[in-house]
Each structure stands twice: as structure tokens, then as C-alpha cells.
Amino acid sequence: MKKLTRRSFLKKAAIGGLAAAAPLKMVEVVYGQGAQEKFTFAVISDAHLTHIKGTKFVRNFDEGLERAVTEVSFMDPPPDFVVFGGDLAQLGKKEELEHGLEKLSKLSLPIKFVIGEHDFYLDMGEYWQKHIAPLNYSFDHKGVHFVVLNSILTYDSWINQFKDPMERMLGMARLDNPHGSPFIVGEEGRRWLKKDLAKLSPDTPIIVLTHSPLYKIFKPWNFWTDDAEKVQAILARFKKVTVMHGHVHQIIYNQIGNISFYAFMSTAWPWPYPPTYTQKPNNFPKITVMMNRADPFHERDGTGWSWAEVAAGRVTHHYELWENTPRTVYYDEKLGHPVDKDYQDPSKRIPPQIHY
Amino acid sequence: MFNKILVLLAVFGLLVLASNARSDEFTKEDLKKWHEAFMEVVKEGERLFHSPLGRNKVSCDMCHPNAANTHPETYPKFQKQLGKVVELRDMINWCIQNPLEGDPLPLDDPRMIALEAYIKWERRGVPLAPGKH
Numbered sequence: 493m494k495k496l497t498r499r500s501f502l503k504k505a506a507i508g509g510l511a512a513a514a515p516l517k518m519v520e521v522v523y524g525q526g527a528q529e530k531f532t533f534a535v536i537s538d539a540h541l542t543h544i545k546g547t548k549f550v551r552n553f554d555e556g557l558e559r560a561v562t563e564v565s566f567m568d569p570p571p572d573f574v575v576f577g578g579d580l581a582q583l584g585k586k587e588e589l590e591h592g593l594e595k596l597s598k599l600s601l602p603i604k605f606v607i608g609e610h611d612f613y614l615d616m617g618e619y620w621q622k623h624i625a626p627l628n629y630s631f632d633h634k635g636v637h638f639v640v641l642n643s644i645l646t647y648d649s650w651i652n653q654f655k656d657p658m659e660r661m662l663g664m665a666r667l668d669n670p671h672g673s674p675f676i677v678g679e680e681g682r683r684w685l686k687k688d689l690a691k692l693s694p695d696t697p698i699i700v701l702t703h704s705p706l707y708k709i710f711k712p713w714n715f716w717t718d719d720a721e722k723v724q725a726i727l728a729r730f731k732k733v734t735v736m737h738g739h740v741h742q743i744i745y746n747q748i749g750n751i752s753f754y755a756f757m758s759t760a761w762p763w764p765y766p767p768t769y770t771q772k773p774n775n776f777p778k779i780t781v782m783m784n785r786a787d788p789f790h791e792r793d794g795t796g797w798s799w800a801e802v803a804a805g806r807v808t809h810h811y812e813l814w815e816n817t818p819r820t821v822y823y824d825e826k827l828g829h830p831v832d833k834d835y836q837d838p839s840k841r842i843p844p845q846i847h848y
Numbered sequence: 849m850f851n852k853i854l855v856l857l858a859v860f861g862l863l864v865l866a867s868n869a870r871s872d873e874f875t876k877e878d879l880k881k882w883h884e885a886f887m888e889v890v891k892e893g894e895r896l897f898h899s900p901l902g903r904n905k906v907s908c909d910m911c912h913p914n915a916a917n918t919h920p921e922t923y924p925k926f927q928k929q930l931g932k933v934v935e936l937r938d939m940i941n942w943c944i945q946n947p948l949e950g951d952p953l954p955l956d957d958p959r960m961i962a963l964e965a966y967i968k969w970e971r972r973g974v975p976l977a978p979g980k981h
């Protein structure tokens with residue numbers, strides 16, 4: 493019942509403010525072992541802060557980001573850094589990005605920013621690169637090589653059809669746009685990645701942080717990166733590769749060859765699972781145990797944040813699901829792919845995990 | 849599949865024409881026209897579904913791309929959060945009032961019919977399952 497205590501504590505902390513509360517202890521579970529130093533990082537993603545007008549923003553989405561920031565602040569021990577997984581803004585507006593930065597500034601931890609399509613397509617990443625972060629960069633942390641890779645570019649032919657930047661933004665922001673365009677890392681990004689990894693030995697654990705999944709799940713909603721195979725090929729020579737991504741607003745995990753994939757939660761709203769749209773085929777990963785169907789009457793259900801424990805170059809991903817049971821997905825060395833700690837066995841699944 | 853149904857309906861129409869000219873008669877052209885009239889409403893529903901219908905710029909498609917996760921085939925059903933059996937349009941209004949912070953539509957409003965038409969069109973082919981949670 494440790495977790496329950498912690499969760500109710502978090503709730504109190506969020507309501508009562510920082511002063512009244514003592515720091516909480518994170519539950520330490522490690523599924524891998526090795527020489528590398530163990531560490532954690534927190535993940536907040538897909539905040540989609542939406543400007544209404546003047547100083548008004550959509551309350552619901554503001555509260556999601558605020559709650560994640562508060563809860564991450566209470567992690568004890570604190571994580572080494574926080575990853576923001578992209579889609580800070582809804583329509584890439586300066587007001588939205590600044591509003592988000594202000595909320596994130598309450599964190600006294602370094603933040604590694606990944607850009608999302610909602611942050612990019614109004615000004616083609618100008619504000620982001622000037623004030624927030626580069627689009628592609630890497631860093632080494634306690635024996636792991638981290639790569640932030642911009643995966644939300646698309647083809648020039650699609651981009652060039654728009655004269656008005658907001659029209660372009662709206663065209664990309666509509667997830668189910670029948671005239672949308674698939675994401676790509678692009679030739680330049682792949683060249684950069686190859687060069688960035690060139691000096692590393694195959695034993696170096698790699699964690700790639702992107703916004704879109706670096707594989708192909710469902711094209712109609714852009715749960716898809718068009719040149720994913722080419723990026724996977726660049727990563728193929730490494731023994732331990734983990735790709736963590738935003739954009740899908742739900743629990744998804746997968747294994748393709750040597751690469752383990754984990755999706756981030758959104759603090760704003762959950763997307764439906766692609767198999768629930770019955771008019772188009774999908775490649776939804778068979779090993780994923782879906783999260784519980786969200787109850788719209790509980791505003792924060794289906795949203796949340798997560799934290800990753802890294803040990804021996806493998807990730808254990810803890811999903812903190814508001815108004816729902818937390819989930820833990822870890823890399824199973826024997827099976828060679830991520831598994832859910834409680835629900836992986838089909839006989840352990842529960843009715844809310846059935847989506848239709 | 850749909851074409852087959854059209855052909856079947858047309859053949860049926862011709863048989864009726866041959867045997868009894870006074871009953872409801874329709875041609876392939878009629879069927880096409882009526883389907884187009886329906887799709888016009890679907891299109892309007894799609895537009896509304898992707899527009900802010902309340903006061904906060906949030907739209908239906910933000911949580912329901914392609915109207916997924918709306919389960920129109922399960923209505924009417926006992927909506928546990930409302931404590932009674934309701935129709936899809938009651939849930940549409942709940943969404944307009946809460947996440948979209950707007951005013952409910954009259955149940956026979958053309959916009960409501962359009963929204964339902966779009967939602968059901970995106971769910972076509974799924975067997976009816978009234979009451980299913």
C-alpha cells in the first residue's frame with residue numbers, strides 16, 4: 493500500500509502547497525543490474541497549453557501541467573533531470589510557449605526539451621530554437637548517451653502549399669486531418685544522428701528522446717515516422733537502445749529488433765487507441781497492455797506523467813496516472829522486450845483495459 | 849459492400865416498378881441523391897466536430913479523432929456517471945457543456961443531427977450493441 497499512501501500524499505501536497513509537506517520517498521524497484529550508476533529522470537509531456545484570448549488559457553490543460561510540475565518537484569530523491577516530451581503549446585503561439593515556460597520554471601531541475609509539432613509549425617521552430625532548446629542535441633549522463641532527435645519534420649511539398657503560417661499550424665494540429673502529412677526525421681537529421689553516434693562503442697547504452705514514435709503505428713493520426721526504418725538502421729549496431737517518445741498521449745510500448753520503445757503520457761488529454769477507429773488498419777504493438785479506458789467525468793483520468801529508472805542501460809518506466817492505478821513497464825531481459833509489471837499475462841488483464 | 853447494397857436496392861426497386869407502379873419507387877439516381885444529401889450533413893457534422901462549440905477553443909476531435917471512443921453503437925445505455933439511461937446526444941451535450949464550456953444544443957437542432965451523423969458515419973459497420981458499457 494506504499495503507493496497509495498504516496499498518491500494521497502501527492503494529492504495533499506498539490507492542494508496544501510509545498511510548505512506543509514515533507515518530501516516523499518520514491519518506491520525503488522530495479523529490474524536490471526550492472527556496473528552503471530543507477531539514476532532516474534522525470535517526464536512531462538504534451539501539455540497543449542491553449543491560449544483563448546488576452547491572459548486567458550484553457551483551465552483544464554493549465555491544471556494538468558501545474559499538477560505534473562508540483563508532483564515532480566516532490567520526488568525524493570529528486571530525479572537527475574526532467575524531460576519535456578513536446579507539444580508544450582496547442583498552436584505554437586508565443587503566448588502559449590511563454591505560458592508553458594513560466595509554469596515549468598517552478599521546477600528547480602534541468603529540463604531536456606523535445607519539440608512537438610504543435611510547437612513547431614507556426615514559426616517553423618524559430619521561437620523554440622531561440623528561447624528554449626536546439627532541435628537536435630545529445631548529452632552523456634552516468635554512462636548513458638542521450639539523444640534528443642527532432643522527428644516532427646515533414647515533406648516540403650506539404651509545407652509549401654500554405655501561404656498563411658496559422659493555416660499550416662492548424663493543418664498539422666488536426667490529428668485526424670485527411671490531408672495531413674507524415675512526420676520525418678529527414679536526411680539532415682539522420683546525417684546529424686549518424687555523426688553524433690559515430691565515436692561510440694556498441695556497448696554504450698543509448699536513450700533517444702523524440703516526439704513522434706520512431707516506428708509506424710497508425711498513419712491516419714501520425715503515430716508514425718515515415719523514415720523510421722532508416723533511423724532504426726543507424727541505431728542497429730548498439731546493444732542497448734531505448735526510444736522514448738510523446739505525441740500519442742497514452743501507454744504504448746514495443747520492441748523492434750534491438751530497440752525498446754516507450755510512450756509518454758500527456759498532461760492534457762488522452763488520445764483513443766488506434767484500434768478503436770475501425771475504418772482504417774493499424775500496426776498497434778501486440779505486446780502493449782492498454783491503459784484503462786478514460787472516464788471523461790474525471791477530468792484528469794487518462795492523463796499523467798512518468799519517471800524512468802535507468803539501471804545497466806535499461807529503462808523501467810513508471811507511469812503516474814492521475815485518478816487511476818499507476819503502471820510500471822520494464823525491460824524483461826529473458827523475453828527481450830518491455831513488459832508490464834502487473835498486467836502482461838493475459839489472464840491478469842482487467843475489463844477497463846479492453847478498448848473497442 | 850456499399851455498392852452491392854445499392855445494386856440490390858436498385859434491383860428491388862425495378863421489381864417493384866414492374867409489379868406495382870403505385871408503391872414507393874426509387875431509382876439509382878434517387879439513391880445517389882439521398883446519399884449525397886446525407887453526406888452533406890456528415891460533412892457539416894465533421895466541420896462542427898472540429899470547431900470550438902463552447903467558449904474555450906476546445907473541440908470534440910481533440911479527444912476523439914475520427915470520432916473514435918464515442919461508441920455510438922452502444923446508445924441508448926445506462927450512463928453510470930449520469931445514473932440513468934441516455935442517448936448519444938445527451939453525452940454530446942455533456943461534452944459541449946463540460947470540456948468545451950458551452951451551452952447544450954436543443955436535441956432536435958440540425959447541428960446535433962449533423963454531429964450524430966458524422967459520429968455514426970465514422971463508426972459504420974460496427975454492429976449495434978445498445979446498453980453495452
Ligand SMILES: [Fe+2]
Nearest residue numbers: 538579739740
Ligand atoms: Fe500532443
Ligand SMILES: [Fe+2]
Nearest residue numbers: 579608609739
Ligand atoms: Fe504531437
